[in-house]
Amino acid sequence: MAAQTFIAISELHPNLSHPKVAGIVIGKSDVKSFPDRKNIGVDRFTFGFTIKDSPDFFVNVTAWGNDLYVNGLSNSFSTGDCVIVENPLVSSKDPEKGDKFCPTTPSFYRLMVTEVHSQVSLCADTGAIERLLPLIHLPVKDPGDFYSLGDIVANGQRLEGTVINILAAVRSIGEMKQFITSDQRKGQRLEVKLFDDSVSSFPLVCWDREAIQLVQTLIPKETVLFIADAKIGFDSFRSGMTATVNAKTIITLNPDTREASLLFSYAKEVAESGALDQDEKPEDVPVESITDVYTVSQLKQKAQEISEMFFGITYSFISKLDLNSSVSKLIKTRCTRCKFMVTEEEVSCSNLMCPGRDQMFSSSTGFDMLMDFTDHTGTLQACSLRSPLAEKALGCTTEEFTNLTDDERTTMKWKLLLERCKIYVKILPSIKMKSGMRAVVLDCSVADPGEVKQHMSALLQQP
Numbered sequence: 001m002a003a004q005t006f007i008a009i010s011e012l013h014p015n016l017s018h019p020k021v022a023g024i025v026i027g028k029s030d031v032k033s034f035p036d037r038k039n040i041g042v043d044r045f046t047f048g049f050t051i052k053d054s055p056d057f058f059v060n061v062t063a064w065g066n067d068l069y070v071n072g073l074s075n076s077f078s079t080g081d082c083v084i085v086e087n088p089l090v091s092s093k094d095p096e097k098g099d100k101f102c103p104t105t106p107s108f109y110r111l112m113v114t115e116v117h118s119q120v121s122l123c124a125d126t127g128a129i130e131r132l133l134p135l136i137h138l139p140v141k142d143p144g145d146f147y148s149l150g151d152i153v154a155n156g157q158r159l160e161g162t163v164i165n166i167l168a169a170v171r172s173i174g175e176m177k178q179f180i181t182s183d184q185r186k187g188q189r190l191e192v193k194l195f196d197d198s199v200s201s202f203p204l205v206c207w208d209r210e211a212i213q214l215v216q217t218l219i220p221k222e223t224v225l226f227i228a229d230a231k232i233g234f235d236s237f238r239s240g241m242t243a244t245v246n247a248k249t250i251i252t253l254n255p256d257t258r259e260a261s262l263l264f265s266y267a268k269e270v271a272e273s274g275a276l277d278q279d280e281k282p283e284d285v286p287v288e289s290i291t292d293v294y295t296v297s298q299l300k301q302k303a304q305e306i307s308e309m310f311f312g313i314t315y316s317f318i319s320k321l322d323l324n325s326s327v328s329k330l331i332k333t334r335c336t337r338c339k340f341m342v343t344e345e346e347v348s349c350s351n352l353m354c355p356g357r358d359q360m361f362s363s364s365t366g367f368d369m370l371m372d373f374t375d376h377t378g379t380l381q382a383c384s385l386r387s388p389l390a391e392k393a394l395g396c397t398t399e400e401f402t403n404l405t406d407d408e409r410t411t412m413k414w415k416l417l418l419e420r421c422k423i424y425v426k427i428l429p430s431i432k433m434k435s436g437m438r439a440v441v442l443d444c445s446v447a448d449p450g451e452v453k454q455h456m457s458a459l460l461q462q463p
Contacts, residue, residue, distance in 0.1 A: 004125050006084075009057040012109050014090045021085045021111070022123055023051025024132040026058060026140065027103055027250040028079050028210045031071055045070035050103050050250065051083065052135045059107040061085060061120075069115040079214050082123035082132045088113045101247045103140070104229065139226040140250050141165050143257035150198025152232060152241050154360045156336050159232040159241065166227040166243060167259055168194035169267035170220050171201055176212055179289030188212060189286065194225070194243075197266050198359060203242045204230070211245045218253070221271035224260045226252040236388045237426075237442060239364065240336065285311060287424050287443045297377035299427060303437035309428045311442070315452045316423055318416050318444075319379060320372035323394075323409040331398050332368040335361070367391065367398060371441070373423055383425065383439040393444050422447040 006022040027050040033043040045067050052058035063073055077083055088111035102110075113120055123129055146165040147155075171193040178188045190212045192204040204227070206212045218225075228250045230243040245251070254260065294302070294312045302310065323330070333342050335349040342349060348361045366387025372379050391397055394412060396404075404412070424443040 004084075004128070006053070006128065009051070009053045009059045009107055012059065012090050012107060012111075014092070014109070016090060018087050019090060021051070021053065021059075021088070022082065022125065022128045022132065023053040023058070023085070024082050024135050025077060025079050026050050026052050026136060026252070028074075029247060030208045030210050031074050033067070043067070047074050048102055049077075049079075050105065051085065052138075052140075053132065055135065055138050057107060058105050058140060059109065059111060060102045060105055061088065061111040061113060062102075063113045063120070065115045073113075073120055076120070077122060079210070080136055082129045084119075084121050084123050084125075085111060085113060086119040086121075088118050103248050103250050134256070137252065137254055137256040139165075139228060139252045139255050139257065141226075141228045143226065143255060143259060146226065146259075148198050149194060149196045149202045150359050152202070152243070153199055153336060154362050156241060156362045156364065157234050160234050162232050163229045163246075163248065164232060166194070166204075166225070166230050167255075167263060168196045168202065168204075168225055168227070169263055170215075170218050170223040170225065171195040172220050173215060173218060176216070177285060177289070179286065180291075187286075187289075190215065192218075195267070195270075196263060203235070203238075205242055205244045208245065208247075211249070211251070214251065221267055224254050224264045224267065226255040226257070226260065228252070236386075237440075239334070239366075239386065290424050290442075295377040296373070296375050296380050299380060299425070299439070300378065300437070303427050309426060311424070311426055314373065314375065314380075314423050314425060315420060315447050316373040316375040316380075317420050318371055319374035320381075321369070321385075321413055321416055323413040324406055325369075327402055330367060330369045331365065331402070333363050333365040334368075336364050365398060367394070367401075373421070380425075380439055383441055385441045385444075389441060389443060420447050420452060421445060422451070 004020070004022070007016060007019045009021060009023065012019065012021070029048045031045055031047040033045045036042040036044045044064060046062060046064050047070060048060055048062045050058055050060050063070055090109050090111060092108060093110050123132070146167040149166070149168055152159060152164075152166070174191040174193070176188050176190045178186065180186060188207070188209060190206045192206065192215050194202045194204050206215055227243065227245070229246070229248040231246045233242055233244060234240070235242045254264070290311045290313060292312045294314050296314060296316060299312060299314060333344050335342055342363055344363070344365065346361075346363070367390030368386050369390065370382045371385050372381045373383060385393065387398070393416065394401065421444050423441060426440040426442055428438045428440070
């Protein structure tokens with residue numbers, strides 16, 4: 001078969017006639033649909049992918065069309081495949097429109113394909129495939145421009161909302177969890193635990209199916225990732241930082257770089273030593289995916305029947321919340337790495353087992369209090385209520401709270417105690433508690449009376 005002639009991505013220009021581009025797919029988004037403004041009642045479908053044809057050049061491609069064409073095209077190839085894009089529309093990038101939701105590329109242009117004018121197919125040119133395949137292991141950003149996991153933890157909430165590059169190894173891959181959002185859309189979530197020579201476990205969250213399918217193929221403890229443009233956030237449930245794969249993220253598997261090679265050697269050594277074989281803590285789920293409703297007695301009974309963490313909703317009154325205690329009992333400072341309690345004056349963590357003892361010390365201060373909640377079946381005692389949820393429930397920051405008088409705290413307390421609330425809880429087994437369980441409040445808000453009546457009626461009808 002004669003070698004085909006392709007236009008290099010670096011030479012793309014809007015004036016080209018019938019361009020043909022070959023590249024390896026280094027990123028791909030989920031299919032989405034939008035109402036067609038020209039045809040009422042009809043939806044248009046789209047998805048994007050990014051192709052690379054040289055170490056320094058790659059470009060975004062967007063497909064538009066009807067359901068059958070777009071979903072069929074999306075299912076015809078995956079990240080890591082070599083494809084040929086024929087006769088795309090070459091247009092200048094517009095950072096104010098769709099391009100801000102795509103990976104950042106060095107090309108001045110973007111490509112658009114449609115069923116009528118364009119064609120995308122798997123590449124069968126042997127010479128082109130041999131040239132393209134090695135590119136999948138080259139990061140799209142400077143291989144030395146990345147944060148270690150220790151850097152992220154040390155910077156803490158200063159990195160909230162930023163987009164950064166990460167080099168890390170895969171420790172474990174969780175199960176994909178599916179849920180229905182409040183507006184009845186289907187969603188999915190998968191969490192990957194990362195590690196490097198500074199942090200033993202750090203969460204990377206994936207929401208898109210394409211990203212989930214990619215990471216599900218990875219081999220834990222044998223895979224290093226260069227994650228370009230991951231979004232960093234603070235997870236209030238875990239009181240720690242997380243990274244999230246977003247529309248701009250490109251993940252490079254086992255990068256062909258010196259830094260990645262050193263990390264791979266470290267990961268292999270640690271894996272062989274057995275240091276990573278300790279059990280992982282179960283992960284939290286989005287509050288909107290929690291749908292099971294319990295009475296207090298049902299929560300206690302289920303906790304006795306199973307030895308695993310579970311989530312639920314209870315409609316109860318807050319029956320105890322001692323806001324008149326000393327500030328030191330309500331507001332605490334903890335090491336951001338091991339959650340060990342420290343004083344604000346400390347410059348290092350006093351926990352000898354802290355994984356960050358050799359790193360720059362960082363701590364966070366917030367509400368850390370206990371509350372009881374009660375319904376007609378009983379009381380669940382000593383439930384943990386922490387920041388930032390506590391700020392939301394109390395309606396004030398820790399600084400504002402410390403300036404309140406005792407009378408003002410009492411008034412605040414009775415406003416909460418007189419309301420029936422919809423409380424989302426995480427129940428964990430605990431040998432330290434007399435009940436054998438520990439409850440963590442994930443969300444708390446004043447309950448809608450109609451909603452309470454509906455669910456309580458259903459619970460009372462249960463055998």
